[in-house]
Amino acid sequence: xxxxxxxGLETHVQLKTKSKMWCGCANQFGSEPNTNVCPxxxxxxxxxxxxxxxxxxxxxxxxxxxxxxxPRYAKFDRKNYFYPDASKNYQLTQYDKPSTAxxxxxxxxxxxxxxxxxxxxxxxxxxxxEDVGKLTHFDRTSGVDFNRAGVPLLEIVSxxxxxxxxxxxxxxxxxxEILLQGGISDCDxxxxxxxxxxxxSVRPVGEKTLGAKIEIKNMNSFSGVRRAAEYEIARQIExxxxxxxxxxxxxxxxxxxxxTEEMRTKENAHDYRYFPEPDMMPLAPTDAWLAEVRALxxxxxxxxxxxFMRDYxxxxxxxxxxxxxxxxxxxxEGIAKQSxxxxxxxxxxxxxxxxxxxxxxxxxxxxxxxxPSGGEGRDEGARADTGLATLKFPPSxxxxxxxxxxxxxxxxxxxxxxxAEMFTTGKAPAAIVQEKGLAQVSDTGALETFCDEAIAANPxxxxxxxxxxxxxxxxxxxxxxxxxxxxANPALVGEILERKLKA
Amino acid sequence: MLNQLTISELAAKLLHRKVSSREAMQACLDQIAxxxxxxxxxxxxxxxxxxxxxxxxxxQIASGVIKPLLGVxxxxxxxxxxxxxxxxxxxxxxxNFTSTYDATAIEKLKAAGAIIFGRCNMDEFAMGSSTENSxxxxxxxxxxxxxxxxxxxxxxxxxxxxxxxxxxxxxDTGGSIRQxxxxxxxxxxxxxxxxxxxxxxxxxxxxxxxxxxxxxDVRDSAILLGAMSGVDxxxxxxxxxxxxxxxxxxxxNVRGLKIGLPKEYMIGGLDAxxxxxxxxxxxxxxxxxxxxxxxxxxxxxxxxxxxxxxxTAEASSNLARFDGIRYxxxxxxxxxxxxxxxxxxxxxxxxxxxxxxxxxxxxxxxYHDAYYLQAQKVRTLIRNDFLKAFETVDAIITPTTPTxxxxxxxxxxxxxxMYLSDIFTISCNLAGIPGISVPCGFTKNPKLPIxxxxxxxxxxxxxxxxxxxxxxxxxxxxxxxxxL
Numbered sequence: 009x010x011x012x013x014x015x016g017l018e019t020h021v022q023l024k025t026k027s028k029m030w031c032g033c034a035n036q037f038g039s040e041p042n043t044n045v046c047p048x049x050x051x052x053x054x055x056x057x058x059x060x061x062x063x064x065x066x067x068x069x070x071x072x073x074x075x076x077x078x079p080r081y082a083k084f085d086r087k088n089y090f091y092p093d094a095s096k097n098y099q100l101t102q103y104d105k106p107s108t109a110x111x112x113x114x115x116x117x118x119x120x121x122x123x124x125x126x127x128x129x130x131x132x133x134x135x136x137x138e139d140v141g142k143l144t145h146f147d148r149t150s151g152v153d154f155n156r157a158g159v160p161l162l163e164i165v166s167x168x169x170x171x172x173x174x175x176x177x178x179x180x181x182x183x184x185e186i187l188l189q190g191g192i193s194d195c196d197x198x199x200x201x202x203x204x205x206x207x208x209s210v211r212p213v214g215e216k217t218l219g220a221k222i223e224i225k226n227m228n229s230f231s232g233v234r235r236a237a238e239y240e241i242a243r244q245i246e247x248x249x250x251x252x253x254x255x256x257x258x259x260x261x262x263x264x265x266x267x268t269e270e271m272r273t274k275e276n277a278h279d280y281r282y283f284p285e286p287d288m289m290p291l292a293p294t295d296a297w298l299a300e301v302r303a304l305x306x307x308x309x310x311x312x313x314x315x316f317m318r319d320y321x322x323x324x325x326x327x328x329x330x331x332x333x334x335x336x337x338x339x340x341e342g343i344a345k346q347s348x349x350x351x352x353x354x355x356x357x358x359x360x361x362x363x364x365x366x367x368x369x370x371x372x373x374x375x376x377x378x379x380p381s382g383g384e385g386r387d388e389g390a391r392a393d394t395g396l397a398t399l400k401f402p403p404s405x406x407x408x409x410x411x412x413x414x415x416x417x418x419x420x421x422x423x424x425x426x427x428a429e430m431f432t433t434g435k436a437p438a439a440i441v442q443e444k445g446l447a448q449v450s451d452t453g454a455l456e457t458f459c460d461e462a463i464a465a466n467p468x469x470x471x472x473x474x475x476x477x478x479x480x481x482x483x484x485x486x487x488x489x490x491x492x493x494x495x496a497n498p499a500l501v502g503e504i505l506e507r508k509l510k511a
Numbered sequence: 512m513l514n515q516l517t518i519s520e521l522a523a524k525l526l527h528r529k530v531s532s533r534e535a536m537q538a539c540l541d542q543i544a545x546x547x548x549x550x551x552x553x554x555x556x557x558x559x560x561x562x563x564x565x566x567x568x569x570x571q572i573a574s575g576v577i578k579p580l581l582g583v584x585x586x587x588x589x590x591x592x593x594x595x596x597x598x599x600x601x602x603x604x605x606x607n608f609t610s611t612y613d614a615t616a617i618e619k620l621k622a623a624g625a626i627i628f629g630r631c632n633m634d635e636f637a638m639g640s641s642t643e644n645s646x647x648x649x650x651x652x653x654x655x656x657x658x659x660x661x662x663x664x665x666x667x668x669x670x671x672x673x674x675x676x677x678x679x680x681x682x683d684t685g686g687s688i689r690q691x692x693x694x695x696x697x698x699x700x701x702x703x704x705x706x707x708x709x710x711x712x713x714x715x716x717x718x719x720x721x722x723x724x725x726x727x728d729v730r731d732s733a734i735l736l737g738a739m740s741g742v743d744x745x746x747x748x749x750x751x752x753x754x755x756x757x758x759x760x761x762x763x764n765v766r767g768l769k770i771g772l773p774k775e776y777m778i779g780g781l782d783a784x785x786x787x788x789x790x791x792x793x794x795x796x797x798x799x800x801x802x803x804x805x806x807x808x809x810x811x812x813x814x815x816x817x818x819x820x821x822x823t824a825e826a827s828s829n830l831a832r833f834d835g836i837r838y839x840x841x842x843x844x845x846x847x848x849x850x851x852x853x854x855x856x857x858x859x860x861x862x863x864x865x866x867x868x869x870x871x872x873x874x875x876x877x878y879h880d881a882y883y884l885q886a887q888k889v890r891t892l893i894r895n896d897f898l899k900a901f902e903t904v905d906a907i908i909t910p911t912t913p914t915x916x917x918x919x920x921x922x923x924x925x926x927x928x929m930y931l932s933d934i935f936t937i938s939c940n941l942a943g944i945p946g947i948s949v950p951c952g953f954t955k956n957p958k959l960p961i962x963x964x965x966x967x968x969x970x971x972x973x974x975x976x977x978x979x980x981x982x983x984x985x986x987x988x989x990x991x992x993x994x995l
Contacts, residue, residue, distance in 0.1 A: 047612055051832045053605070053713040054592045054614060058747045086828050088874070092847050097831035152836070281874035283883060286717035286825055288747050 010213040011248065013241040015170035015206060017129075017233075019183060021193045022139060022201040023066045023160040029138045030057030030100070030158050037199045041153035049158035051095030056287050059084075063160035064107070066192050067136045068293065068301045070162060071108025073190045073308065074131045078298060082107040083290040084136075088281040092150070093141040095157050101137035103282040107291065109133045113166075114310055115182030121171035129179045130167035137161050156200075162192070168207065168218070173237035180204065180230045185309045189334055197229055204233050209254075210244040219244070220254040224268055226261045236261040240268050312337065320350035329358050336362070339396050343403045352410050356427070361406075364431045365395075400434030409437045416497060422446040448497040452504070455488070455496060459504045462487040473509055481505060513538035514674045515992070518583050518731040521677055525572055525582045532572065532582025535677070536565035536626060539584050543629075543675045546995050549656055552670035554589050554647045555597060556629035564626040571624070580738060581624030586676035588667045589630040590637055591722065592711035593617050596627075600713050601645040602635045604833045604858025606840035614711020615746065616680065616722045616739040623738045631679055632666030635860045636830060637687055637715040639663050640932045643923050644862040651919070652695060653993035655957050658916040661691030664725070668695040671725040672993055678735060679725045684715050685818050686911075686936025688723045689948035693911035693962020696950045698726045698979070698989065702736060703970050704943035705750035708743030714829040716822035717748075719940040728989050729949060729980040733757035736972060752970050760973035761980040766800030768978060770965075771904035775811040776935060782914040788952035788961040789910045792982065796908070799981055804904055808896040813889050814938040815930055820873050820886035821941075827870030833858065865926065894942040901968045906978050909935050911948040911962030935964060945972050949979045950988035960988075 025035050031048035048055045071078050085103035109132070117127035139159040144151045164183065170176050184195045184202065195202050204227055209219035224240055227233045240259070247254055256274040261267075284290075307315075313331035316322050320340075322330075330337030340357050344350040409430070413423045418441055429440045441447055449455060462484050463470055472480035481502065488501045513521065513535045524530045540558050547553055561584065568582035587593055590600050592610040594617075599605045617627055634644040642650040642665025650665040652658040653673040660669040664681030668691035671679050681688040683701035692699025701723045712722055724735035737758070742751040772793060777786070793803055835841030835854030842857055844850035859867070873882035900907060912932060922929045939946040944966055951963035963982070967975030983989055 050837060052611065052838070053598060053600070053608070053832070054610075054711040056710050056746050056748075058745060088828050088831065090831065090834065090847070090851055092834075092836050095832065095837065097834055098828050279876045281828070281871065281876070281879070283824060283828070283874055283879075286748075287714070 011245045016168035017166045018205040019164045020203040028158040029160040044155040074111035076108035076111030084285040102135035106133040106135035117178040132165040134164045173234045177234040223258045326354045401430045450497045458491045532565040532568040552666040554630045561628035578624030584626040586629040586679040603646045615708035634663035637663040661694035663687040684719045686933040692948040694916040696960030700947040703945045708746040710745040716825040765981045769904040771806035771907040776909045784954045792951045817886045818937045823866045823870030897942040907966040911964040915959035
């Protein structure tokens with residue numbers, strides 16, 4: 009019998025806000041333990057939570073980006089459980105009235121579960137809650153750092169629409185790209201800004217009812233999610249094939265061993281005793297507020313890619329670059345509209361500009377290896393120096409450069425030189441061409457002379473050509489280019505040589 | 512005797528430099544020294560700090576500063592956060608906890624110049640009706656020291672009744688201000704939910720709790736209400752309603768006001784002397800020109816049951832933070848669970864544990880809908896009863912309690928009987944409306960105070976205070992002092 013996997017994801021994402029969810033403490037990673045804390049996030053006696061409006065805004069914005077409905081009534085609930093990382097021993101979350109519901113994510117995907125190269129995962133809800141503190145276990149004691157306690161956390165719950173590990177992986181990457189580009193979260197996995205739990209069940213192909221849902225926790229990367237899902241699907245199929253029975257449970261992924269282990273089963277699942285948070289009023293977003301949030305919606309990455317392919321006739325590979333690098337895409341779009349040849353613009357940007365920028369970034373980095381600002385700071389500094397915003401030449405210079413090539417004023421080889429120069433100095437292409445004398449020689453008189461010289465000096469290829477070896481012409485062309493110091497118009501040279509040799 | 516003065520009397524004397532704040536504060540401290548060994552209204556008080564605040568106030572007065580409460584000593588229930596002062600909620604579980612910040616209401620009183628002193632005794636975490644559930648011993652009723660002062664704000668009520676302070680603050684979740692005010696013969700008010708910020712009030716039941724004043728007359732109640740009211744960015748349940756000068760409402764004129772008398776409140780358990788006193792008070796209002804109308808609050812019978820589901824549900828969660836991890840007393844364990852159960856097992860008293868267990872039960876999977884959800888629905892019906900009644904009346908009049916103060920120990924073995932002593936006060940919290948208790952007479956033998964309750968429309972404190980004040984002026988029960 010054939011089996012299939014049914015997978016749903018619960019993705020936790022820390023929102024990019026200045027302050028925490030209920031208090032004014034900084035939402036900041038990497039501070040000394042328990043320095044971004046106050047009576048509110050420490051759960052001191054008598055304190056009350058006040059919702060962070062920016063977090064509410066980013067939650068609803070996420071809803072718009074994920075094609076969700078925005079209910080006109082939402083509320084926070086208390087999820088009650090005792091654990092030392094929870095300063096109040098309850099977590100505030102949105103239980104049955106979330107701020108967003110019923111959306112979907114479309115993403116490019118080829119594989120099990122794809123349709124015409126696309127995958128679709130429905131979003132049950134994206135609801136807002138608070139992060140908890142971080143426990144560190146020492147030899148005989150444990151410590152808790154409440155810097156993270158009360159950081160706004162979005163939980164994005166998918167429908168069980170995912171059919172395999174690869175689809176889960178691609179969904180997560182697409183989701184991350186949307187959240188990054190939408191300004192929702194920095195999505196830094198290493199800083200714990202994105203965490204993901206996976207619900208997996210298996211059933212015989214064709215069966216409609218779902219198998220026992222098994223939740224997998226503790227993956228710390230998207231590839232970890234993929235590996236865990238691969239392992240767990242195979243494990244579950246193996247169990248049922250060998251006549252075993254799966255029960256609803258929670259398992260922990262061991263990334264080193266590459267296996268999942270049982271943590272708890274349904275019988276000893278928590279009873280969280282949810283009830284509406286009485287310390288806060290329910291949320292009822294107004295039309296005006298919703299319109300304000302809607303105005304912050306950015307174009308979805310996939311839509312952007314498709315539009316670039318359609319509007320500028322770019323190949324998928326070029327559009328993909330502009331999809332993931334929004335700034336670069338904007339740069340391209342800024343000049344592509346004025347260009348007769350957007351594809352040529354894309355080539356210059358992707359092939360030349362990007363590599364020049366990368367080169368410059370490398371130089372900036374190595375030139376000051378003992379930069380006191382250290383790793384992260386130096387990185388950012390280098391980016392700032394070599395980023396699009398600090399380019400020495402204006403975007404219009406690229407247009408000009410391409411126009412010079414198209415008008416055959418300069419050869420492609422010369423264009424490379426011009427570009428290198430304008431990247432370094434910011435001078436206008438025309439000025440560089442003039443300064444360096446790079447303009448193509450299209451003066452037929454001069455070219456005739458060069459061609460005559462080349463024919464006279466190279467009898468061998470001449471004989472070859474005349475004997476029917478057409479390729480021998482290239483050798484002669486090369487000689488003419490040499491004589492003209494690269495400035496001869498290659499097309500004209502070809503024409504003249506042909507005429508002379510056939511005569 | 513300066514400690515016997517009301518806020519308005521003392522403030523006038525301070526303003527005209529007839530007396531100093533230090534003298535007034537010292538008079539209160541002397542009274543505490545004289546009577547608190549018996550009454551035990553205070554868990555603790557810092558005399559040196561209180562006098563230092565009084566001296567600072569005197570300096571300000573001398574330099575011409577005028578503030579409404581400048582130099583007036585006000586005592587605080589041990590459930591409100593005052594920076595640098597102990598905060599125990601009359602529980603062992605907080606250990607030697609000291610507050611790191613001021614509650615908003617305290618901040619406002621300090622800004623108005625008040626001397627904030629003393630930690631008034633109470634039922635542990637405000638759970639109780641007699642102040643017998645305190646880890647720091649019982650408080651005695653100044654009118655009869657063999658009797659309870661009511662609760663949970665029993666210490667705050669007794670302190671005002673025994674003139675150990677000029678006024679005090681309490682909190683009211685189901686009657687915890689009005690009931691002890693009635694039993695101690697002082698004025699106690701619970702404002703509309705959202706009128707005074709709850710920031711810094713250690714929550715018992717968040718959707719029911721309100722801070723309110725204990726005072727020696729209605730004018731003082733109006734003064735303190737005005738000083739503490741207003742929207743607070745730190746409490747999102749506080750309401751951005753303008754704060755009037757409540758003393759301006761005390762015109763003495765109640766002619767034409769309609770007062771509802773709920774027929775459901777004349778119950779079997781109502782003591783004959785209490786009933787007689789309330790009947791007399793009702794007549795007095797008629798004499799004053801108010802109109803008495805019989806009204807019906809049909810869901811009254813469910814109030815106590817609904818209250819003990821909602822309040823305990825919220826409490827079970829609110830008190831979860833007292834776990835020995837971050838602050839307060841801790842008893843070590845081999846794992847977090849053992850630490851929790853040892854700490855909480857030793858730290859909480861019986862009544863608190865009873866309510867945490869009850870609240871945990873009503874929220875549990877499988878019971879949540881039958882208890883918690885159902886109770887929330889009935890709560891809405893109770894609120895609607897009041898809103899409907901207020902379409903025809905300006906205020907509602909009832910007894911505050913079914914009986915006068917009972918004996919210490921009399922009901923402590925029977926929680927249900929104890930719960931029923933709040934039968935007249937609970938609905939007010941469920942509906943979120945304001946209520947005030949004013950003295951309306953005494954039982955004969957022994958002589959114990961009886962309280963009259965007036966309930967107002969949401970944010971209808973002005974009309975409620977006007978009625979209470981007019982009645983007080985016409986009767987002057989509040990001038991009687993306990994035999995100490």
